[in-house]
Amino acid sequence: xxxxxxxxxxxxxxxxxxxxxxxxxxxxxxxxxxxxxxxxxxxxxxxxxxxxxxxxxxxxxxxxxxxxxxxxxxxxxxxxxxxxxxxxxxxxxxxxxxxxxxxxxxxxxxxxxxxxxxxxxxxxxxxxxxxxxxxxxxxxxxxxxxxxxxxxxxxxxxxxxxxxxxxxxxxxxxxxxxxxxxxxxxxxxxxxxxxxxxxxxxxxxxxxxxxxxxxxxxxxxxxxxxxxxxxxxxxxxxxxxxxxxxxxxxxxxxxxxxxxxxxxxxxxxxxxxxxxxxxxxxxxxxxxxxxxxxxxxxxxxxxxxxxxxxxxxxxxxxxxxxxxxxxxxxxxxxxxxx
DNA sequence: CTCTGATGGCTAC
DNA sequence: TAGCCCTCAGAGT
Numbered sequence: 001x002x003x004x005x006x007x008x009x010x011x012x013x014x015x016x017x018x019x020x021x022x023x024x025x026x027x028x029x030x031x032x033x034x035x036x037x038x039x040x041x042x043x044x045x046x047x048x049x050x051x052x053x054x055x056x057x058x059x060x061x062x063x064x065x066x067x068x069x070x071x072x073x074x075x076x077x078x079x080x081x082x083x084x085x086x087x088x089x090x091x092x093x094x095x096x097x098x099x100x101x102x103x104x105x106x107x108x109x110x111x112x113x114x115x116x117x118x119x120x121x122x123x124x125x126x127x128x129x130x131x132x133x134x135x136x137x138x139x140x141x142x143x144x145x146x147x148x149x150x151x152x153x154x155x156x157x158x159x160x161x162x163x164x165x166x167x168x169x170x171x172x173x174x175x176x177x178x179x180x181x182x183x184x185x186x187x188x189x190x191x192x193x194x195x196x197x198x199x200x201x202x203x204x205x206x207x208x209x210x211x212x213x214x215x216x217x218x219x220x221x222x223x224x225x226x227x228x229x230x231x232x233x234x235x236x237x238x239x240x241x242x243x244x245x246x247x248x249x250x251x252x253x254x255x256x257x258x259x260x261x262x263x264x265x266x267x268x269x270x271x272x273x274x275x276x277x278x279x280x281x282x283x284x285x286x287x288x289x290x291x292x293x294x295x296x297x298x299x300x301x302x303x304x305x306x307x308x309x310x311x312x313x314x315x316x317x318x319x320x321x322x323x324x325x326x327x328x329x330x331x332x333x334x335x336x337x338x
Numbered sequence: 339c340t341c342t343g344a345t346g347g348c349t350a351c
Numbered sequence: 352t353a354g355c356c357c358t359c360a361g362a363g364t
Contacts (some may be wrong), residue, residue: 003345052346089346090358159358175358177346227347234345281345306345327352328346341363349355 002087004051004232005275007069008199011054012108012276017099017169019042019070022061024165028156035181036162038081044166045071045080051197051231056083056189056250072168075191078184088177096154159323198268199276202319210261218257219333220256221249221325224264233268239306239331240283241267243315248337249330274322305331 002010042058049055057073057080073080098247154170156163163175173179182190195212196205206319212229213220224238225231233241242249245264247256275281284304293301304314309322309331318335 006345086346088357089344090356092358161357177348177357220343225346236345238345329344339364342361344358344360347356349353351353 002091003198003234003237003281004049004199005055005272005281006279007052007087007232008049008276009108009279011049011056013093013095013103013170014044014054014056015047015070016103016108017095017097017171018164018166019046020044020068021166021168023058026163028160028163029158032161032179035083035179038128038181039083039164042081043071045073048075049197050075050200051194051227052086052234053190053194053231054083054085055182055190056085057081058083074186076184079193080184082182082184082187084178084180084182084187084190085173086177088175090174091176092174094154094172094174097166097169099166102168108120172174194227194328195229197231198265199232199272201269203274206262206265209265210258213256213261214258215224216253219249219325220247220253221250221330222285223253224249225328230268232267232272235328235330236281236283236303236306237268237272240281240304241271243337244271244283244285246337248334249325249332251338259290282313305333307331325329 020043022043023039024041025036027033027036039058041061042237043061045057045059047054047056055075057071059071059073059076059080084160130141154172156172157174159174160172161176161179164171196202196208198205198209204259209230211222216223216226216229218226221238221242223243224233225235238249241264244267245260247260247264271283280302282302283306288304290301299307305320308320311320312318313333313335316333316335318333320331320333322329322331324330
């Protein structure tokens with residue numbers, strides 16, 4: 001169940017594992033057989049992420065004779081074959097192969113604790129399985145929170161929508177809400193419906209967010225989940241970043257001041273950007289982190305209000321509340337969010 | 339074994 | 352707003 005930080009992370013990992021290489025693509029499940037056939041044999045470029053969407057360009061090997069390095073392709077480039085993936089609620093990537101060990105060098109932490117659980121690389125390969133490179137120790141939380149599994153064995157299953165194999169790695173995708181081939185023009189069409197992404201944080205994005213949010217009359221808590229206003233935050237960042245900036249999710253969006261929206265944008269930029277590296281969301285400020293860290297319920301050491309219904313707010317002591325907002329569980333503190 | 343819910347989002351009424 | 356889709360871990364019987 002990924003929020004935007006995980007998708008950016010997947011983009012980095014996929015680029016590090018496959019960028020510049022020709023890939024063998026297949027759809028063991030069969031539901032992406034046509035798309036996989038289009039990708040098969042193409043050379044992977046640098047993956048782009050925008051909000052919760054992944055856009056990954058592939059180029060024919062002939063137009064890549066130059067070789068060397070990872071092809072960087074502008075979002076929407078008409079020359080590329082674009083793989084578009086949206087994980088929805090249950091989508092997951094699994095990786096294996098020697099390249100996974102090199103992710104550390106690329107600045108990507110695959111397990112939350114550096115140097116933990118490393119094992120010797122063995123590339124099996126017969127009968128379609130690939131052996132472990134790094135054990136999923138999971139560090140402190142023990143959870144692959146970013147929907148990545150680094151498995152001891154990567155056998156295909158009846159639900160493997162897409163399998164990619166390159167010289168250094170194998171990646172398998174299960175359960176995506178969207179997995180399709182798009183033209184460059186279609187990529188731009190998808191992006192046109194998305195608001196600014198705090199992880200991209202491009203020129204003018206903050207003001208675009210502020211203006212977009214102020215225009216709405218729905219509750220602020222709904223605006224933060226509206227991907228047309230801001231692309232990337234999900235239920236956790238919605239709850240906790242509103243808490244961090246002291247904004248009540250119940251307040252009508254057009255009644256929140258511009259300066260508070262600027263603070264919220266900056267906070268989303270800070271939290272989400274930082275979590276791309278670890279893949280683990282940690283939104284509770286360090287001074288409020290429980291000490292010692294409780295056993296058995298890692299969420300308590302990571303979130304301030306998310307999944308903390310009925311507990312006292314770590315900042316003001318009021319009891320955290322929960323209600324259903326537009327079909328999603330909303331958590332907030334009635335004491336310090338106004 | 340069955341049932342539920344989950345960090346999402348689309349479409350139809 | 353309800354229904355539906357994607358998958359599977361964890362809880363309940």
